Amino acid sequence: xxxxxxACEAGSCQACPLWESRTNVVFGVGPEDARVMIVGEAxxxxxxxxxxxxxGAAGKNLDSLLGIAGLARDEVYIANVLKCRxxxxxxxxxxxxxxxxxxxxxxxxxxxxxxxxxxGNFAARHIMKTDMGITRLRGQVHQVGRFKVLPVYHPAxxxxxxxxxxxxxxxxxxxxxxxxxS
Ligand code: URA
Numbered sequence: 001x002x003x004x005x006x007a008c009e010a011g012s013c014q015a016c017p018l019w020e021s022r023t024n025v026v027f028g029v030g031p032e033d034a035r036v037m038i039v040g041e042a043x044x045x046x047x048x049x050x051x052x053x054x055x056g057a058a059g060k061n062l063d064s065l066l067g068i069a070g071l072a073r074d075e076v077y078i079a080n081v082l083k084c085r086x087x088x089x090x091x092x093x094x095x096x097x098x099x100x101x102x103x104x105x106x107x108x109x110x111x112x113x114x115x116x117x118x119x120g121n122f123a124a125r126h127i128m129k130t131d132m133g134i135t136r137l138r139g140q141v142h143q144v145g146r147f148k149v150l151p152v153y154h155p156a157x158x159x160x161x162x163x164x165x166x167x168x169x170x171x172x173x174x175x176x177x178x179x180x181x182s
Contacts, residue, residue, distance in 0.1 A: 003032055006106055010083050016099040018084035024051035025084060028107055030077030035179060036069075037113035038062070039104065039123045041154065042082035042092050053078045058156035061165075062119075065155060068169055069176035077111050079104060081126050092122055101126070108147065115178060116147050120154030139171045141178060150175055 001009075007027040013019060026043035029052055038054075046056040054062050063073050082092050082100050104126075108116065118124040121134045128137065128144055128151065137151040152171040158164035 001106070003028075003107065003110055006103060006110070010103050013083070013100075013103075016084075016096045018082070018086060018096060021087050022084040023048045026051055026053050026080060027083055027103070028053060028077060028079030030111075031075070032077075032111060034075060034077040034111055035114045036071060036076045036175070037108060037111055037116045038076055038078045038119065039116060039127060040078070040080040040119045041122045042080050042089075043085040044089055045085070047080075048085035053080055054155075057159060058154070061155040061159060061168075065168055065172045068172040069179065071176075071179075077107070077113065079107055081123050097122075097126060114148065114182060115141075115175065116144075116149045117175060118149060118151045120157060124149075124151035138167060139174060141174070148178070150178070 010025050010027045013025065026047045040053060043053065044056060047053055066073060066076060081104060082096055083103055086092055086096070116127060118127050124134050124137050125131065127149055128142060134151060134153060138153055142149045142151070150171065153164045153168050155168060158168050
């Protein structure tokens, strides 16, 4: 199946109770041959309304961070661990992640990015299959199966925390260097 087929399947997914409260499934956007795949946590209110990932304030920050790595938003593939919004933006639940994980797995398999950048704790822990926190994981490139994974802070968490923002900017410089070297 290709990305369009997967998106279509996700569009009618009822594998966990989040389908009942969603406005739109936020499957992911970007080119199928992207060198970089960005993985966030779950859609927020604006994303649920628009059906696209990172359209709010965190998304603006993400755009400027991508710029530091020499990337434009339309060059990267952006997805989330969960494709539907948890009500009130509560944390994703284990059973929701389990029900949804095959979509992200298949997205990564189809895109085959050179680097997966995980944003925040949930995405890092899910993709790296670890309990370690983002503060310890961030900024280093890890080999996970056939993928290089760069965990970074979530751009929403950095909006009001200058030290996290500095770390994010440093980590996107690392991403730029990694891409330039390969
Ligand atoms: N935060 C996320 O993790 N994902 C989005 O799509 C928006 C905000």
